[in-house]
Amino acid sequence: MSTKSTAKKNTKSKTSWNKQEVLNDYKLANVSRQISLLGRKEVLTGKAKFGIFGDGKEIAQIAMAKQYKDGDWRSGYYRDQTFMMAAGLFTAEEFFAQLYGETDIELNPGNGGRSFNNHFSTRSLSPDGQWKNLMKQKNSSADISPTAGQMARWVGLAYASKLFRNVEVMQEFKTLSDKGNEVAFGTIGDASTSEGQFWEAINAVGVLQVPAAIAVWDDGYGISVPKKFQTTKGNISEVLKGFERTKDKPGIVILKGKGWDYPGLIKLFEEGVEIARKEHVPVLFHIDEITQPQGHSTSGSHERYKSEERLKWEEEFDGIGKTREWILKEKIATEKELDKIEQEAIDEAKAAKKAAWKKFKDPVKAERDKLIEIIDNRSCVCKREGIDKVGMYTEELKKIMSPIRKDIFSTAKKILRHVCLDCNIREKLQNDLSEWLERNYEDNYDRYNTKLNNEYPTSALNVSEVKSDIKPDSPEVAGREILRDNFDYLFNKYPKMVAFGEDLGNIGGVNQTYQGLQEKYGELRVTDTGIREQTILGQGIGLALRGLRPIAEIQYFDYLLYALQTLSDDLATTHYRTAGGQVAPVIISTRGHRLEGIWHSGSPLSMVINSIRGVYVCVPRNMTQAAGFYNTLMEGEDPALVIEPLNGYRLKEKRPENIGEYKIPLGVPEILNEGNDITLVTYGSCVRIAQDAVEQLKEFNISVELIDVQTLLPFDRKHIITDSIKKTNKVVFFDEDVPGGATAFMMQKVLEDQRAYYYLDAEPRTVTATEHRPAYTSDGDYFSNPNAEDVFEAIYAMMNEVNPKKYPELY
Ligand SMILES: Cc1ncc(C[n+]2csc(CCOP(=O)(O)OP(=O)(O)O)c2C)c(N)n1
Numbered sequence: 001m002s003t004k005s006t007a008k009k010n011t012k013s014k015t016s017w018n019k020q021e022v023l024n025d026y027k028l029a030n031v032s033r034q035i036s037l038l039g040r041k042e043v044l045t046g047k048a049k050f051g052i053f054g055d056g057k058e059i060a061q062i063a064m065a066k067q068y069k070d071g072d073w074r075s076g077y078y079r080d081q082t083f084m085m086a087a088g089l090f091t092a093e094e095f096f097a098q099l100y101g102e103t104d105i106e107l108n109p110g111n112g113g114r115s116f117n118n119h120f121s122t123r124s125l126s127p128d129g130q131w132k133n134l135m136k137q138k139n140s141s142a143d144i145s146p147t148a149g150q151m152a153r154w155v156g157l158a159y160a161s162k163l164f165r166n167v168e169v170m171q172e173f174k175t176l177s178d179k180g181n182e183v184a185f186g187t188i189g190d191a192s193t194s195e196g197q198f199w200e201a202i203n204a205v206g207v208l209q210v211p212a213a214i215a216v217w218d219d220g221y222g223i224s225v226p227k228k229f230q231t232t233k234g235n236i237s238e239v240l241k242g243f244e245r246t247k248d249k250p251g252i253v254i255l256k257g258k259g260w261d262y263p264g265l266i267k268l269f270e271e272g273v274e275i276a277r278k279e280h281v282p283v284l285f286h287i288d289e290i291t292q293p294q295g296h297s298t299s300g301s302h303e304r305y306k307s308e309e310r311l312k313w314e315e316e317f318d319g320i321g322k323t324r325e326w327i328l329k330e331k332i333a334t335e336k337e338l339d340k341i342e343q344e345a346i347d348e349a350k351a352a353k354k355a356a357w358k359k360f361k362d363p364v365k366a367e368r369d370k371l372i373e374i375i376d377n378r379s380c381v382c383k384r385e386g387i388d389k390v391g392m393y394t395e396e397l398k399k400i401m402s403p404i405r406k407d408i409f410s411t412a413k414k415i416l417r418h419v420c421l422d423c424n425i426r427e428k429l430q431n432d433l434s435e436w437l438e439r440n441y442e443d444n445y446d447r448y449n450t451k452l453n454n455e456y457p458t459s460a461l462n463v464s465e466v467k468s469d470i471k472p473d474s475p476e477v478a479g480r481e482i483l484r485d486n487f488d489y490l491f492n493k494y495p496k497m498v499a500f501g502e503d504l505g506n507i508g509g510v511n512q513t514y515q516g517l518q519e520k521y522g523e524l525r526v527t528d529t530g531i532r533e534q535t536i537l538g539q540g541i542g543l544a545l546r547g548l549r550p551i552a553e554i555q556y557f558d559y560l561l562y563a564l565q566t567l568s569d570d571l572a573t574t575h576y577r578t579a580g581g582q583v584a585p586v587i588i589s590t591r592g593h594r595l596e597g598i599w600h601s602g603s604p605l606s607m608v609i610n611s612i613r614g615v616y617v618c619v620p621r622n623m624t625q626a627a628g629f630y631n632t633l634m635e636g637e638d639p640a641l642v643i644e645p646l647n648g649y650r651l652k653e654k655r656p657e658n659i660g661e662y663k664i665p666l667g668v669p670e671i672l673n674e675g676n677d678i679t680l681v682t683y684g685s686c687v688r689i690a691q692d693a694v695e696q697l698k699e700f701n702i703s704v705e706l707i708d709v710q711t712l713l714p715f716d717r718k719h720i721i722t723d724s725i726k727k728t729n730k731v732v733f734f735d736e737d738v739p740g741g742a743t744a745f746m747m748q749k750v751l752e753d754q755r756a757y758y759y760l761d762a763e764p765r766t767v768t769a770t771e772h773r774p775a776y777t778s779d780g781d782y783f784s785n786p787n788a789e790d791v792f793e794a795i796y797a798m799m800n801e802v803n804p805k806k807y808p809e810l811y
């Protein structure tokens with residue numbers, strides 16, 4: 001019997017039981033338990049680094065998985081191994097592969113060795129980056145370790161069903177949805193419900209009324225801390241009562257079950273999930289009395305914090321033991337039959353472990369053998385100060401019982417250093433070693449360093465530039481109208497596109513960039529949300545994972561901090577942690593820079609770019625450029641942040657004739673003013689200030705080459721800035737982030753990555769804001785943020801340094 005798929009049939013509420021199905025479930029529960037037990041040993045004996053397992057939760061997860069259908073989605077956490085196995089998405093062998101850190105995605109498709117064990121996902125993309133038919137598989141979004149981090153995305157996964165059911169133009173996407181009949185399954189531990197993420201998501205699904213079914217696996221503890229310290233009244237379903245659906249008020253259906261009650265749980269999940277699926281209502285299952293036979297993880301033992309009494313209770317109420325009792329009581333099988341199944345489970349678990357270990361280790365050993373062969377075949381013995389270090393390192397490597405790649409690779413590098421330089425027969429050894437290193441470097445790069453961003457043909461970096469068509473007589477309009485007309489065009493062009501955020505729907509956005517579009521495209525495509533930045537983003541991530549094209553608006557850049565955890569931990573790592581199996585091309589649209597006051601004028605770009613690698617960051621200087629980025633991003637498939645310049649909505653710009661169609665390439669700076677004396681690099685709202693400074697400097701015969709970087713991630717892919725420095729030999733980086741912020745980032749990119757250092761005649765400078773956040777009023781802004789005079793002075797001082805005669809000190 002396969003351990004993979006025991007939950008195919010939809011079990012009806014039973015009075016009589018299908019013996020085979022019950023026994024299959026029993027077997028699966030046992031296999032799952034056995035791999036957990038073996039898994040802990042694998043860590044404690046040093047074969048794996050860390051382990052976290054699903055023991056104690058087997059029965060409840062088997063019951064839940066029976067309702068998990070093709071097209072459905074999951075957003076869960078590290079306890080769900082049995083759920084994934086019951087769904088046919090995870091095998092015992094894969095369990096061990098994950099535990100060891102297997103990087104072959106054939107053997108570990110869930111995370112390719114990039115996450116801890118029991119961090120699952122399914123692959124939505126085929127190896128060429130094309131979307132698979134998501135309706136022909138059960139789907140799981142990729143788990144992350146931060147507790148409750150799965151909640152925001154879960155909202156979006158469920159919300160997609162609402163759109164697919166109710167938006168007419170979306171009905172044609174049959175490989176993504178069947179009229180929105182898909183349920184988003186969630187799981188969370190009892191202690192993690194203490195997180196704000198949980199409460200924001202629960203409120204959101206209650207408001208949105210979406211098919212979201214979540215189980216709280218309540219084992220009474222968050223590591224060692226019991227639930228009386230986690231939850232008011234120590235009871236999550238009780239405190240959630242105010243959210244509960246009533247006869248006349250929509251809300252959340254709340255159901256309760258016991259973690260050891262196999263027949264009861266099957267019925268509970270069958271009824272609950274049916275409500276979610278049919279009525280599009282969120283359902284929460286509070287599954288209490290669940291155990292944790294091995295404690296939290298391999299990092300500790302639960303005897304340290306659980307009382308004797310609790311430990312005894314856990315043994316007595318173990319779900320598998322209780323199910324055995326029930327099977328016998330119902331006379332579904334005999335003791336002998338169950339004993340046999342239990343033994344089979346032990347054998348299967350052991351076999352899975354052995355197979356996974358062999359597949360994990362053999363290629364590594366082969367790499368070592370190849371290296372040793374190179375050394376053993378050398379024709380000279382290189383000695384330094386009488387010692388054959390090459391031989392010594394090789395012997396040490398031979399002695400390692402279970403080498404890992406780090407051992408082999410670092411030995412190879414050390415050996416290469418000691419191949420002597422003064423004998424003429426060393427060359428072959430050196431060449432063979434270098435070749436080995438290069439080959440293994442590439443393989444390891446592929447294993448661990450690729451796929452931060454979409455590397456498939458669908459990458460936004462492959463979108464071809466289409467220049468904006470601006471004629472001398474093109475009309476001048478307010479910037480916000482360009483965005484509005486551009487969005488209008490995009491809604492028409494892309495039926496999968498939706499936009500949502502605070503005040504975005506009914507009034508068309510705080511800056512009227514969606515004016516009139518809700519009327520035209522409906523409330524579900526142009527939509528108001530509550531004030532809940534994290535789940536606005538989560539809504540976007542979930543939709544994008546399901547193949548839709550969301551623009552999730554965060555009203556002001558300063559408030560992106562509320563969503564930063566999800567942005568950094570979840571969205572930015574999606575493609576990387578699935579080793580290219582999933583992509584979430586959500587566009588996060590926000591507005592920033594230079595209004596007034598501490599929370600409305602920030603440009604914390606370094607905060608963003610240093611925590612969201614994996615998401616592109618566009619910093620347009622005006623609305624024409626912003627629209628061009630939206631057009632590019634909609635054509636590609638990458639997540640991206642677009643920061644519209646807040647003070648530009650009412651400024652006049654010439655409206656391009658090809659609105660909606662022109663596209664600005666990512667990572668290509670634009671030279672806005674050609675000059676010979678100095679290169680000035682900036683972006684966003686600072687461009688206008690820089691232009692002012694450039695004019696002021698002209699009066700003093702200083703010719704500035706002004707460059708707008710346009711996107712910070714990716715950054716200047718063509719090294720346009722260095723080409724400019726080759727001409728001017730001087731550079732200033734200017735923005736309104738903190739000192740050492742995004743200007744330092746740009747400087748590192750240009751001086752180190754692009755090697756512009758070699759072309760400099762003067763010390764490079766940065767012009768930035770002060771360290772505190774900008775104060776209120778225009779004066780507060782002037783004295784907190786950099787202004788045109790600051791830029792003038794920095795540049796003039798550099799010119800003075802280089803040529804004091806021509807540019808004498810002014811004052
Ligand atoms: C944000 C965050 N804080 C702390 C941790 C460390 N941590 C990992 S699991 C855990 C306890 C979770 O308990 P619970 O939600 O009840 O799930 P259980 O492990 O009991 O199934 C903690 C504190 C984390 N992973 N993420």
Ligand SMILES: [Mg+2]
Pocket residue numbers: 189190191217218219220221222223
């Ligand atoms: Mg717990």
